[in-house]
Amino acid sequence: MAEVDLADLDAFAAVARSRSFRGAAGGRSVSPSSLSEAVRRLEARLGVRLLNRTTRSVTPTEAGARLLERLAPALGEVAAALDAVNSFRDSPTGTLRLNVPTIVARTVLPPIACAFLAGHPAITLEVMAEDGFIDVLAAGFDAGVRYDERLEQDMIAVPIGPRIQRYATGASPAYLAVHGAPEHPQDLLAHACIRHRFASGASLPWEFERAGEVVRISPKGPLVASNIDLEIAAAEAGLGIIATFEDALAPGFSRGTLVPVLEAWWPSFSGPFLYYAGRDHLPAPLRAFVAFLRERARER
Structure with a gap:
């Protein structure tokens, strides 16, 4: 043979x-x-x-x-x-491969990854950031990060990052000076809005919530993009109103290049989870990362 x-x-x-x-x-x-x-x-x-x-x-x-x-x-x-063999080492070694949404790689993962790697110098972390929903194990990843509505039922989920997040809406002071600020989500239909399109081609409606009332709209505008940095730059340039994760807009709010819009209507949702297959022998790098996340949660 x-x-x-x-x-x-x-x-x-x-x-x-x-x-x-x-x-x-x-x-x-x-x-x-x-x-x-x-x-x-x-x-x-x-x-x-x-x-x-x-x-x-x-x-x-x-x-x-x-x-x-x-x-x-x-x-x-x-x-x-x-x-x-890793169990005989003072510190685990190897490669940890994660598949995460782009917004998680941008706003949630950096402080977690840096702290983890500082404490585990023999581990190499490989991160693939994408918004397509794939079978992470079949694609060769050790684990993935997803929000609860996208978690497979046969996987183990461990909280990672903030437990509550919000979807925020903002615009530049220059845009609001010319067009005024919307007072109700339905008013956005008369405004220029900057939309996000996922890799699948889907462009989801904007959702707002206040006192149990839920409003979903599909506004129009001058830009539809799949890159959050481009979308934020367009909003800061005064091209329209943007809606995305609050963490992504927070720097613009702090600098004053963006102003919160319809803040009373911003919906909140549970934060992301690390998920992986439940099996008896986890790879040492993944086992170390899970232990790190759980210890971090206890400390908080």
């Missing part, structure tokens, strides 16, 4: 689970081309095609599906065996 490289087997499993070379590469900080080469090398050594590839999809062949079924538990055991 042909000798095969364990790394090539691992690369195949990652691609087969995520059904994407790009998705598997994102969770491993390697290039899609390197994973493609590893799979080609494995197929050549085994003498059988393992993946069907088109410009739109990657799917396991019958042989590939059979190999993945038998291979996944074995690779898990190898990873657990290697990680067990």
Whole structure:
């Protein structure tokens, strides 16, 4: 039987689970081309095609599906065996791969990540910030950060960051001087508004709440973007009213480049969670991060 490289087997499993070379590469900080080469090398050594590839999809062949079924538990055991060595170290080592929403990477994660890494110098943290809702485990991540409405029911969730957040609305003083301030959410339909569009193509309605009354509107405006920095810059330049996470607008409020709008209507919601699969042997870096978050919560 042909000798095969364990790394090539691992690369195949990652691609087969995520059904994407790009998705598997994102969770491993390697290039899609390197994973493609590893799979080609494995197929050549085994003498059988393992993946069907088109410009739109990657799917396991019958042989590939059979190999993945038998291979996944074995690779898990190898990873657990290697990680067990970490219990003999003074400090855990290894790589922790997280998939998080862009707003979490921007406003929630920086102080947490910096404090964690300062206390765990042998751990490397890899963060992929994106707003698409993917299967983080299939894509090769150890854990993800999501808000409660997006949590899978079979995952373990640990609070991370602020427990209550708000969705805020703001505009520049120059815009309000010319157009006036809205007094009710419905007034926004007569204003220029800056909208956010997710990677999926969705642009969600704006939601407001006060004393049990909920108002949802879909305003119009001069800019629809998928980048919060561009949206904030447009609002500060006086192009319209913006609605997003309060934490993202807080610097503008502090500088005076933005002014709160309809503050009595800002809805609040529960903060994000770190979530991961409940299994007996967590990788040492993930186990250390979970312990760090729980200790941080106790201290607060």
